Amino acid sequence: MARYAARVASPRVVNIADLRNLARRRLPRVVFDYVDGGAEDEITLGENRSAFEEITFRPRQAIAIPHCDLRTRVLGCDLSVPALLAPVGYSRVIHPDGEVAACRAAGQAGTAYILSTISGYALEEVKAASTGPVFYQLYLMGGREVAEGALERARNAGFAGIVVTVDTAVAGMRERDFRNGMKELLGPSLIGKIRFSPQVLARPGWLASFLLDGGVRPLPNVVVPGRGPMPLIDVGSALAQSTICWEDLRWIHDVWRGPIIIKGVLTGEDARRAIDEGARAVVVSNHGGRQLDGVQATLRVLPEIVSAVNGQIEVLMDGGIRRGADIVKALCLGARAVLCGRAYAYGLAAAGEAGVARALEILRTDLERTLRLLGCPSIAELGRSYCQCL
């Protein structure tokens, strides 16, 4: 990690946009765009960010804050900052240390990591990398028997809860991935890859580490009985064949017998349904603008969900978090904590674990500075009175 820390140190990297620039320089276009891009016209992707500009702060001046309290609890887990690492599929393609590096950095920073079903590392190995809480994000790819196997392993490994993503009935249409040949990169055919090889050859550092890591690997947590780990190339069609429905929740409860978070809620009606189905928390999320383009920015729908839930379960949100001030705004509007996706994925691409650690450090420092400038001593005291919607 120390070897890479200089790569992301200040003043080279002072904010998440700097990590994004480094990611763009290190990754082939196909992989950078996979991380960076959104669905169709990328309207929702852009809205997730611009919604933060519609909120302004109302600071209380001339207040000394000897100690600033950033701690919170999510599903009974103590976190030192109200920002968890969101599930990011194919992290091992972004950097060979992938999910293990991100999870370790989360634990070091005192926060939680959510492991995607689409992971390149076995869930036991990822869990062992962190001293902090780790959650498992569930897709039903491959069917119920496959999911039962993963959930049993997650329980035995000590995962703190599961995150059921409900916005992925089919994979979103990410046009950059089609143009750049993401499918070809993940597929077995060498001939298919030739057309896209110049962009990959232009990033020899990434290519060398990718090949040394064994190239594209099957999914060790999606083990199909009689066939073994599912190949990465099958993910799109497997998702389409295995839509998670509300009716599946009872069965998931019976198998998991622990806390469940529903990720991808965008209406008060679905938030109420999540409560009825026994969820302990919801994540207000549009998958970072990667699924249904044209849905509202998550920050804009957050108040509707907070009001529908009325304190019965915890409300988290994600989408567009790039600064500590964004986290403060989400908390002012009622989120208990946020999830960060691209903010740390750019760091992972730039410098592996050191890059994720740097992303978390930037967000934490930003957060504390913003609270001090607001005259608010603790995140628990944040609320509507500290901000104004334009």
Ligand SMILES: Cc1cc2nc3c(=O)[nH]c(=O)nc-3n(C[C@H](O)[C@H](O)[C@H](O)COP(=O)(O)O)c2cc1C
């Ligand atoms: C490259 C990438 C891969 C993702 N993979 C998953 C996934 O496997 N499962 C999931 O529930 N969400 C996935 N997401 C969505 C994130 O968990 C999160 O909702 C989103 O990134 C939040 O928006 P942000 O990137 O603006 O922070 C992915 C996001 C990105 C950027």
